[in-house]
Amino acid sequence: QQQVKQSPQSLIVQKGGISIINCAYENTAFDYFPWYQQFPGKGPALLIAIRPDVSEKKEGRFTISFNKSAKQFSLHIMDSQPGDSATYFCAASGNSGSRLTFGEGTQLTVNP
Amino acid sequence: KAGVTQTPRYLIKTRGQQVTLSCSPISGHRSVSWYQQTPGQGLQFLFEYFSETQRNKGNFPGRFSGRQFSNSRSEMNVSTLELGDSALYLCASSSTRGGTEAFFGQGTRLTVV
Numbered sequence: 001q002q003q004v005k006q007s008p009q010s011l012i013v014q015k016g017g018i019s020i021i022n023c024a025y026e027n028t029a030f031d032y033f034p035w036y037q038q039f040p041g042k043g044p045a046l047l048i049a050i051r052p053d054v055s056e057k058k059e060g061r062f063t064i065s066f067n068k069s070a071k072q073f074s075l076h077i078m079d080s081q082p083g084d085s086a087t088y089f090c091a092a093s094g095n096s097g098s099r100l101t102f103g104e105g106t107q108l109t110v111n112p
Numbered sequence: 113k114a115g116v117t118q119t120p121r122y123l124i125k126t127r128g129q130q131v132t133l134s135c136s137p138i139s140g141h142r143s144v145s146w147y148q149q150t151p152g153q154g155l156q157f158l159f160e161y162f163s164e165t166q167r168n169k170g171n172f173p174g175r176f177s178g179r180q181f182s183n184s185r186s187e188m189n190v191s192t193l194e195l196g197d198s199a200l201y202l203c204a205s206s207s208t209r210g211g212t213e214a215f216f217g218q219g220t221r222l223t224v225v
Contacts (some may be wrong), residue, residue, distance in 0.1 A: 043216035105154060
């Protein structure tokens with residue numbers, strides 16, 4: 001019940017295209033859903049996060065869509081750029097303290 | 113504002129040895145969490161410290177331990193190292209509990225030979 005399932009495992013997109021990564025969770029106690037971006041040799045960097053009281057949050061080219069009834073959330077990267085090529089992780093946390101439960105990760109490649 | 117600092121960046125240890133990793137959180141942050149990242153298991157939660165007390169613990173053996181000091185700096189110790197402990201160990205700091213606004217350091221790459 002603590003798992004967060006992420007798909008796809010890998011994604012190849014052309015420059016200027018839209019990248020979409022999906023996550024699903026089971027634990028209804030989760031109330032915070034961040035996305036992290038990780039480049040090789042670096043730690044994960046917080047990109048954007050959402051709470052269940054809103055269905056969408058947008059920051060620049062990054063948008064989180066949240067479907068509470070389906071227990072799913074997704075990251076949309078608009079106008080994808082080669083510099084966006086990285087591994088993306090969704091995560092969730094709830095009322096158990098600073099424990100982030102991570103998805104398996106999606107390796108995004110944006111071709112020029 | 114300085115970010116999360118982890119030292120050392122790289123470590124090579126022999127099976128059976130012990131190792132101590134250090135994490136300095138963002139100034140003012142009182143919560144420090146540790147994660148293990150491996151290709152096979154992904155990112156897994158080890159434990160969280162808040163105000164010098166362990167508040168949460170993941171599903172790791174007792175060989176993994178940690179502590180937090182009064183200045184919020186944290187150390188993680190792994191005793192009797194096994195080959196499977198080879199991983200990137202990440203520290204995250206947050207101003208609050210609940211996993212919100214957690215910022216990661218660059219990690220310590222531990223290789224056990």
